[in-house]
Amino acid sequence: MGYGALVRIAQSLLTLLAMSVLVFVAIYLIGNPIELLVPPQANQAEMARAAQALGLDQPLPVQYLHFLGQALKGDLGRSFTSNAPALTVIFERMPATLELALAAALIAVGLGIPLGLWSAFADGHPASRATLGLATLGFSMPTFWIALLLVMVFSVQLEWLPSGGRDASATLLGWRTSLASWQGLAHLAMPACSLALFKLALIIRVTYAATIDTLRLDHVRQARARGLSPARILWAHVLKNIGAPLLNVIGLEFGALVAFSVVTETVFAWPGMGRLLIDAINTLDRPVIVAYLLLTVVLFTLINLAVDIACLAIDPRLREARGR
Amino acid sequence: MSPGMRGTPPRQAAQARSAPVFALVTLTLIGAALAAPWLAPQDPYDLANLLLDHARLSPLTRDEAGMLHLLGSDDQGRDVLSAILYGLRVSLGVASAGTTLALAAGLTAGLCAAWHGGRTDAMLMRLVDLQLSFPTILVALMLMAALGQGPDKVVIAIAVSQWAYYARTVRGSARVELQRDYIAAARGLALPTRRIVVRHLLPNCLAPVIVLATAQMAAAISLEATLSFLGLGVPVTRPSLGLLIANGAQYVFAGQYWMSLWPGVVLLATIVAIQQAGHWAGRKAAGGGASR
């Protein structure tokens, strides 16, 4: 495990490096951020001075090495547009995104596992079939399309929920969050639901599949035949068996939730870091793009590690299998 | 969106029965896309047809020129039905080009890894694992940020974000095939590597990949739509379904739903139909035993 973790970390560092080079070069090629950063009437000399102040007059490799040196010191540069440290800008937006992803994950897990279990126990029942069919549909729906449908129904037609924005005026344990007030929750409901749908469908299917497999095992069938109550079977057999695959899916998909929030945040004007990324792409705000990417890679690595460890913890068989 | 349907072989007979329906829908949609110039009441690519005076007409309205807009018109005066038919063409075209490119890249990488084994294999598969640990949307977004916009760039983004799925599948089946006698025989005859790989190995690895490609095609359509929706995809004068939805989105809030709704319905139908048809084909290819 220790060795595996080290390899993982080394790999992630390499990825970070590769990603940073890629982004650096690519953004250098598409446009010159200086054009945007100086007042429109600036003359050549002023532009040159601004470029110098930002280090944009240096050759690309020099710029990159400089960046790398700073990055090792924990400084990813200042945003070209706001002049604030890029990491600060992202961290300021991160709570909104994490809150959204968390809410979506709760919805997906909270609804997905029971529905999946129930579908498996009631396999063949029309309602079970309908659930699975809907899950398949949920798989296919692009996130932004769900989001728009929700707006059409709940904001425009019924006028029940606000069509965008975030209300985090209330605090919970010193943290400003939309989870602490009805207003906040009303703003959160549609973005979270639309983001959750794909994961919900996935979790239903994974739970269903894993449960069905478990129920087919001989000793479980015997237990059922002996008249063991479904609750008992659920606790004694099913949950133990489906835990690991589910954790894997949930962990990995949490990362995907964060990534897909780019889309949801755009539709619902949710002020998170996904929206920030799109804005940064549009303004060629290189430090912010690079910082976002590096942060995401780190986040994903951490999630993967956490999932690995959690899986080992709940399923001893894996521990042996990986012991080599 | 990853298509990773990790479910069991579905047992519902109903699903098996409905599968040919999906195949039929898929074929119809493809047919409609191909025949768009003959089916569409208006050529939405001819800018001279677009009149602001005919903009934002609700469905089933006739414009002053007497043309009936079955599904309404958009903010530029484009007939929504025509735009959908042509948009479907763009969506399907871009997605299939991307899928083909991804398939080619994945096949090459997968065969390469399986054939050479050892270090090459380890390196390639590590790369695959790495890429698969990132959501495709993120990979695609970065590419669009780097490459700029346009249908060709979307094709590249699709290919880059999907090749890994194919590489993994191909490598798997190629390794199995490499153990077989006929490969050993071919090697014994000292046939050139290229010939063994292309003539013998490749054809035998193709089936599962083609099946995968069908499912991935749905993911590719969805990806293209998402990128275009975010404004990073195809140009405004030749909108795909995703861009049509994005263009209409701002009017959704004012209650003028049709500019977004209908393209969305067609997009959804396309994705579902192709995905289901893919699964059906997959089950058939897997031996047909699953569907009773």
Next chain:
Amino acid sequence: MTIDPGQGGAVRTISVWSRAHRGLCTACAGILAAAVAGAAILPAPARALEPARPPLRIGLAGEPTTLDPHAVNIAPNNALAWHLFEALTHVDAKTRLVPGLALSWQALSPTEWEFRLRPGVRFHDGSAFDAEDVVASIERARRLPNGQFGSFVQRISDLRIIDPYTLRITTAQPHAALPLDLDSIFIISRRHAKASSDAFDRGEAAVGTGPWRLRRFSRGERVELDRNDDFHGVLPDWASAELRVYGAERARMAALLGGDVDLIESVPGADLVRLRTNPRFAIEQAVSWRTLFFHADERVPENAAPRSHPLADPRVRQALSLAIDRRAIVGRLLDGAGRPASNLVAPGVFGHDSTLAVPRFDPALARQLLAEAGFPGGFDLTLAAPNNRYPGDARIAQAVAAMFARVGVRVRLVTLPVNVYLPRARRGEFALALLGWGSFSADLALRSLVATRDPSRGNGGWNWSYYSSPEVDRLLDAAAGEFDPERREATVRRAMRQAMNDLAVIPLHHTMASWAMTRGLRYTARTDEFTFAHEVHPATERR
């Protein structure tokens, strides 16, 4: 002058450079104007206020990126800075120059100015304001690394404090526009002259003399303000205010409809229609300082085939102008949020020529002109526009492309994010390029946009059409040397008329700035599109 503020609060670049010329006229009348306007700003007794009135909540479109008033010169930052800070001079809602922290000013010689400062003003921390603070602020604006306000003070060669309330400023060359330049230099306390931008963002250095004090700044989200009860001017009607950022139109509208805010700026066009019929809300709208137009590249390279560059022919440009249905663009595409343009600057702006008529929409005549020019079958051209800069920019470009197509001109449409678009347009890659320009003074707009390109004199920097008219150049030079405001404006108008008749640019429309608020509030639309919490008032004295 600005290339225009972006949609939904993307980067807005604004500078008050162009107001400078406006200043040339007002400045001459320095003391007189100052005295008159100064009377209006003199301390007024605070109105009796209901003690428990909830804070005024405003939804902003653009995100203020920093509280450092000398760092990033974009509209949202400047708008916010005006809440906390003041400058020596101010510009009122109608763009006239009025006194700020300076009560009056006077040119002693062509290169030396004397500013008389307002006595008795206190910073938020209680310390007194005097000339030292002005010197410290000008120095900081000049020296701040990456600071974008340096160009407003770069002509200043010397600052001399005569007494705490008298400051003499020397410029290297005669610079009559100095008072308007100083409208962009916010005055900070000299105790914070060395503060970093971060110190401002944390709030410790964000200490000004403005009508509001800072309570809290959360970047990208909101700014909370408390009334500065020691403010020397008219006190705000609310004891506290919250400026919340809703970059997306959608979120802004939802916030207003849901009662999260009392007033929003930059109302989305499609929603204006709905809001007008809603009795709960009121709308304030005015033509803003921004005009959209196309530059048509007129260059004909040496030994090029005569018919290979159709845009060089005035009849062709005339035809393109006639092919555009401006009323349809404004009415159908922008839902009325604009006004068809005949000029390069908005009506009411210095140098606007009201005798010019909005070009007709006449496709038949357009086709005839094209045929006369030798293009009966039309021709191909590239039309480019940004897609995230001006309200509806890409959609407008597409509609214009369609209109051109109907007179036989085949358009290749290119829409790009502004930061990719601008460099390419500057390099002259597009035959027709959309640009928006905000200006308080027509002569500066003309000088940048249509004067013969001459980098050494700073002329024609944005002249993407490479239009060159000796007559226009001569008139602009004459205007620069004319100190009588009326004669000067007449000269500028002649230049405008000449340029517009030559179709140096093809005008589209002036944009509208709009505010929506709950009924019971009142806000006077500002030409510069700023939203000031201290200029929001209850519609009636009692609620």
